[in-house]
Amino acid sequence: MAMISEHPSLSARTLLDRRATGIEPFLERYTANFAFYGSGKAALYDGLAGLVTPGENVLVPAYLPDAVVEPFRDLGLEPRYYRVRETLAPDRADLAERLDDETAAVVTVDYFGFPQPELEAVASLLADRDCYHVDDNAHAPLSVDDGTLLGTRGHLGVTSLRKLLPIPDGAVLYCNDDSVAARLEPLSFAGVRDRFGVDDCRYVLESLAGDLLGTNATVRRAVERLVAERAVSVPDPKARYEAAKTPMSRLSAAVVAAADPTAIRRARRTNYLAWRRCFDSRSGVEAYHETLPEGICPQVFPLRTGSPQRLVAALERCGVAAHTWPRLAATVRDDPAYAVARRLARETVVLPVHQGVDPIAIEAVDDRLRRRATTASRSAPRRSVPRERRR
Incomplete structure (x- = not known):
């Protein structure tokens, strides 16, 4: 059984589709001031570097991965978390209370590729404040809401191409305000590398190996056992952030130029609706x-459940790479004031919808889940009826 993997795979077809228009012309339809970077966090650092002063603070939603604040710390800013509501909208009262004269920027997030709920209310709150609005659109490079590209609704914004395409890195910085664009002085990690490197070759080989593991269950299980037997160290957020301070790779640039935005968006929407059914x-x-x-x-199909681990396990048995999201910052995990964000992180499960997924495979998963539920229901022990009620 082939896996429905978390990300699309790199193949020869990725680079050979002559009908493709590329991502850059798509972006140019909606904004003129943008630049490529290796990572969204490095892009955010570059965009804010000329705008903020060490010792100021930046407000970010509590429902975010722990690594998001690394560029702010690097700039000498204090990250402060504001509460969110069950709808993923900001808790405006809490946000307003945390704003002060030292607030340099406020970050809003377009979760899972959808527009930030109640963004107009946040914009109204910030209108009279001397701080910048960052539109974090890491999840959805191709999402357009009412004619506006997500990521371009603040003074500056970022998006992650790596969450869209089978590439080793890649992000975009949007400078949506003329004064912000004028003060941008790109650092050495802006732009695209001028040649292919060893990392590009390594990524291609890893992608080919991933395809093999996805189609051959025997090999996949053997590798999983090998990995389980060895301790695998994961770099901490700061180390990952520092390592990503590089221009976008040449391989990523080639895939970005060969991508078909229309086909990608159509495929992801089709798969999203298949999961919805x-x-x-x-x-x-x-x-x-x-x-x-x-x-x-x-970006994904997100849902909530009171039994996330049970659902993830059931999906894995059906060949789906699903997981909860995200790993919260320790500040949020340890503070009861962020009860909603903590509950969302426990209950949210995300499923792949990328362009490499066949909607027929999703229908097959639906079939297997239904059969398993029917079998479980039939095999469940029946409750006996008390003798006195058997009449």
């Missing part, structure tokens, strides 16, 4: 969004 009538789960608005290119 799969879970529409299933008890114990709740999708985040009731509809899929025109122009939205979802």
Whole structure:
């Protein structure tokens, strides 16, 4: 059984589609001031470097991965977390309370490829404040809401191409305000590398190996056992951030130029809707969004459940790479004031919708989940009826 992997795989077809228009012309339809980087966090550092002063603070939503604040710390800013609501909208009262004269910027997030809920209210709150608005659109490079590209609704914004394409790195910095664009002085890690390197070759080989593991269950299980037997160290957030301070790789640039935005968005929307049909009538789960608005290119299919580990295990048995999201910052994990963010992080499960997924495979997963549920129901022990009620 082939795996429905977390990310699309790199193949010869990725670079040979002559019908593709590329990502850059797509971006140019919506904004003029943008630049490529190796990572979104490095891009954010570069964008803010000429705008902020060490000792100031930046407000970010509590429902975010722990590594997001690394560029702020690097700039000498104090990250402060504001509360979010169940809808992923900012808790405006909490946000307003945390704003002060030393707030340099406020970050909002377009979660899972959808527009930040209630963004207008946040913009209104910030209108009279002397601080910058960062539109964090890491999840959705191709999402357009009512004619506006997500990521371009603040003074500056970022998006991650690596979350969209089978590439080793890649991000975009948007300078949406003329004064911000004028003060940008790109550092050495801006732009694209001028040649292919060893890392590019390594990524191609790893992608080919990943394809083999995805199609050959025997090999995959053997590798999983080998990995389980050896301790694998994961770099801490700061180390990952520092390592990503490089220009976008030449391989990434080639894939970005060969990509077809229309086909990618169509495929992701089709797969998102296939998952929606799969879970529409299933008890114990709740999708985040009731509809899929025109122009939205979802990053994943997110849902909430009170039994996340059970759902992840069931999906893994069906060949789906699903997981909870995200790993919160320790500040948030340890503070009861962020109860909503902590609950969301426990209950949210994300499923792949990328362009490498065949919607027929999602339908097959739906079939297997239903069969398993029916089998479990039939095999469950029946409760005996007390003797006095058997009449």
